[in-house]
Amino acid sequence: MSRLASAAQGSRGSRASRTLLGLACFLALAAAATGPASADTAILNVSYDPTRELYKDINAAFSQEWKEKTGEAVTVRASHGGSGAQARTVIDGIPADVVTLGIPSDIDAIARLTKKIDANWRSKLPNDSLPYTSTVVFLVRKGNPKGIKDWDDLVRSDVKVITPNPKTSAGGRWNFLGAWGYAYEKEGRSAGKANDFVARLYRQVPVLDTGARGSTVSFAQRGLGDVLPAWENEAFLALDEFGKDKFDVVVPPVSIYAEPPVALVDGNADKNGTRKVSEAFLQFLYSDKAQAIFAKHHYRPIKREAASPQDLALLPNIKLFKIEDLQGNWDKIQSANFDNGGLFDQLSKAGH
Amino acid sequence: MSDRVVNAGLQPSVTPVRPPASVVTEQRGVRWLLIAIAIVFLALFLLLPLLTVIVEAFSKGLGAYAAALTEPDAVAALRLTLTVAAIAVPFNLVFGVVAAWAIAKFEFRGKNLLITLIDLPFSVSPVVSGLIYVLVFGTQGLLGPWLIDHNIQIIFAVPGIVLATIFVTFPFVARQLIPLMQEQGTLEEEAALTLGASGWHAFWTVTLPNIRWGLFYSVLLCNARAMGEFGAVSVVSGHIRGLTNTIPLHVEILYNEYNFVASFAVASLLAGLALVTLVIKSVLEWRYSADIAAGARRH
């Protein structure tokens, strides 16, 4: 036994060197992953769930324009997921140069927790940093068998509603706030009655996916539920993807003004040396070319004149309310409704 | 100790079936009923999901299938998955052999604790496995500020994915080898050493040949698991298209883009990998069961 032990001792040297070699490989990889890509500039856009198709087009259009203008090649990389989860990856250190998220409070959280984004980021770009807006509409099965016309129909006991978890999904939060705002206006500005309305609505929900896209798949592909309150763009995309013969889009008379904002992640862009191209990317979102692409993907462009009339025709003029007008600033909206112990937590607790 | 246990699924199932003597088996009817139950249960729970993947993958024909696999993001995901496995599997291989050697051939205190700790990643939720690396290497984590100062990116990059993969596949090789080496004891190595062989030489010529089949099985399964890990990798990846998406993550992304055929097509790669793994495993068992049985008799 002792011979064996000393033999093992003898071979320890080579083991140690192997460990060192492994560590060296590891660090080399780490360096390779972070080293500045000098030949071909790349910027990273961390975005929310339903914009996958949109940014494929936008990124390609921007790369082309940048090449024409400066002669440099630029690749815009994209990462998609639930808006909250995406904000979390930025907070944990994903080297995003720009963020294009689903709701202002998620960018606020990055600014608050990392200081990589300026606290008054909303004033840095036109239109409160909103290159486009959207709203919540209802996707129903073809022919609208349940006769769903307005928010009131979502709380009927014979209607099953598919909506994502407002804790993780920006779309889920807009649905939540849309229902709340609708009831608040209707019930003579009573917050208590609005809370009751939202509570009743969430009792009709059989599946709570973590992202807007998951909810769409549950509704469209798996055949669950009667109505999907969804981002307007997401509802029309479902028509395009699954066929117009399967679903109808119902536009309620009143809905929420949904605000998916964009921002430069100053801390990362400076470190990556990509500030110039990242800023150009954000500016590009306000260009006529980008605005037309937004409309094509059923987002509401802020420059309607840049978009094709056909695309605009699908985005009807309905009454939109701003949630800030009803509940105050975004810090308040986030903490009162969605933070730990907020309204959503109280509802799901009371419901069971 | 739980040798056979935690890795029981990784044990080669050498299954000699003796011709049934009538007194020690059940009635014909009972026998067929049990066989039927077993087969129906397995078909319902195991084979049907596998078939679904394959049927859906080819539901739009070979062209769509090939297109899904040659798309640049899919190729990038495949490359990343292979890279990760190429680092994680050898790492765990070396660790597994060394750890099994230390545990099986030497006596020391705290051995049981050590084995339990090696087992631990086995029963830790994959989500927790990812979370712990975020807590260590994330900017809000323990080493975060230091990593930022030195400009090193661990999570949301290849190193983080490799680390998470190493963690979830950590016990595979070690746990397979420990019982094998314990069973073999130290007699042969000691004999070799007495005859003047160096420790390294004894390992190569005596220990390794004795454990090679066990080693091979464990590497196969370790590799399948490394390539297929989803939960842990999804927490540390950051899902950057063409950069930090592994195959399982790419499957989820395609699925979420209504690209169901492509999603199942890419998934079929992993299902194919699973099948190949199982086939190789079965062939080896069949081919070398005599070898293994002879080895077992010797000790």
Next chain:
Amino acid sequence: MGYTLMILGLVVLLPLAALVLRASGTGLGGIWSVATDPRVGSALRISFGTSFLAALVSTTFGSVVAWVLSRYDFPGRRLVDAAVDLPFALPTAVAGIALASLYAPNGLIGSMLSRIGIEVAYTPVGILIAMIFIGLPFAVRTVQPLILELDREIEEASATLGASRWHTISRIVLPPLIPAVLTGFALAFARGVGEYGSIIFIAGNLPYVSEIAPLLIVIKLSEFDYAGAAAIASIMLVISFATLLLINLIQAWSRRRFGHV
């Protein structure tokens, strides 16, 4: 030896220490308040309760499968034997998508079941199905080698002495298998509790109904509640550790009682 400890420390212990450190940042009171939060409690109950049920099903059917595979010869036995390992090798996300498309109301099995009024996908039953899927190989592979080792001569002796086959099975065959069955149960249970990838595709993910603990960790992370996530993770970690310990105790007990394994 030093190498083993160093790697173990770097890869396993250091990150786990970070987790515990993060959780303890909130103090014991903080962990306690997370543990007693009704939603967390409910998620833990669902994870552990469903996993317990799934392990029961896996163990019952797994034992039958193990018995059939090691005692009977029938066409395709090798194939079935190999198929048992499928959940080991098949990535969980792929399994989840496949299970969801099978058991959804418009899926192959789901449509049959929904005709008789049973819903599987997007209910707690969906979680159960996914957990049975991943737990099955453990249940089979722990019992199988022991059945192979059983000494048939004792069964013959029992039969010669006039015992019925059922009597022989229940008195002679089953008792020595019990530790292995329990171990398989504990392993399937431990694996099911932590499972995430396959379940999120097939569960409804509703708080208090079908929200599992690992999902709640992911949700807590999305809310930037690191301490909360770490606290739930620590609770699960402690229970995992306890389960492994229990497996070791069962082994020790069986070694004393039956002198092997």
